[in-house]
Amino acid sequence: MKEKRDLKIQAIENGTVIDHITAGQALNVLRILGISSAFRETISFVMNAPGARGKKDVVKIEGKELSVEELNRIALLSPKATINIIRDFEVVQKNDVVLPSYVEGVVRCTNSNCISNSSEPIKSKFSVLQSDEEGVSLHCLYCEHVISEEIAEYLL
């Protein structure tokens, strides 16, 4: 059984496999990576797959190795996700996601009076903090508002 599942995850020739995504977050992971209908590579994903540590989502992107900065954004939604870079059917690199200290153009500020929600030629900018009590929080670098819950709802 274990062998079979590993095969399912690794069965791409070249690309990126994002494993151990928090169950239900796979679509948000695509959004956070800016992957839309215009994306030309093959994407496949599994949602709510049974895993050793409960249900998880898995996303496979064929023919593309994403940058570390792109992949670390996933940590905003799914801090336990792992990144597997696949070349010629082999996992050549396996990393945990690392929470970025800064994100730009990824999340919309929840303050409707914030300049980043106006028509000015700027992207939203947040510093990212993590605390034991409050988890991940995003601090708007323009208006200093803080987003600490339901970050996925404010993805751009």
Place this chain on the structure above:
Amino acid sequence: MSFKNRNVISMKDFSREEIDYVLDTAEKLEPVARGEERSRLLDGKIISLLFFEPSTRTRLSFEVAARRLGGQVLNLGSVEASSVMKGENLADTIRVISKYADLIVLRHPLDGSARMAAEFATVPVINGGDGSVHHPTQTFLDLYTIRRESHLEGLKIAMAGDLKYGRTVHSLCHALSLYGAEMVFVSPPELRMPPEIVRDLRKQKIRVKETDSLEDIIGDIDVLYMTRVQRERFPDPDEYERVKNSLRVTGDLLKAADPDLKILHPLPRVNEISPEVDETPHARYFEQAFYGVPIRMALLALAMGVIE
């Protein structure tokens, strides 16, 4: 310490040493602010006042500060700001004004607009108030007033009134925490200091107390910082009437105060300080308004690098 080309956007960008440096500079410039000495420090400099919403006090204070130092003021008041730059985004306006002026003072209704302006400007930007978040020159002048009229070391200060929406008190709390001040927050329950600010202060080991009564604390503080409570914050008009009278500084209240107590208020006031208080040595709010001039002189001169 050089402030040359530095922007003044948020108090959080300044360390205690840097704040002290601004206050020291303001103190040196005070005789010029009072018109007792002449200065040509800003000779040949053009300061653009770009106000996208009316704030006559702040604008006048900057204008006086610039002129007292011999600078020229390019006054793009709110009316002109809306017609000259009609339809243009703020980023482009800032890029253009940067070519005309040596420094920009911006007042704008959107939160974070000054931070954005600083990204596009090629000259220093001083935030004259953006949206509901920052008004750093107000906080600098509040600190300066406390230092001149009372003391910043070992300060016991009460802030009273609308502590929920009042940006001046939020920013002042942060700045005073750098000096280890003890703070008392006096407000009706509806307008209490946001809990995250109280939590942050406690995390920094600042002693904080909350109450709804001025009587309880008036004998135990060095400075009372009053703010305005606005009627529109209350759905129930009776509740507003009750609050309005309970948070009022009167001659009677002051009988229990320390003789050295100083009362500040960012102005304009409505009825939270009764007129009989004006004649007492406690009232320092008109001096406080004046101190905006030396503070803004200091910030202009430091940002343009004419004082190092």
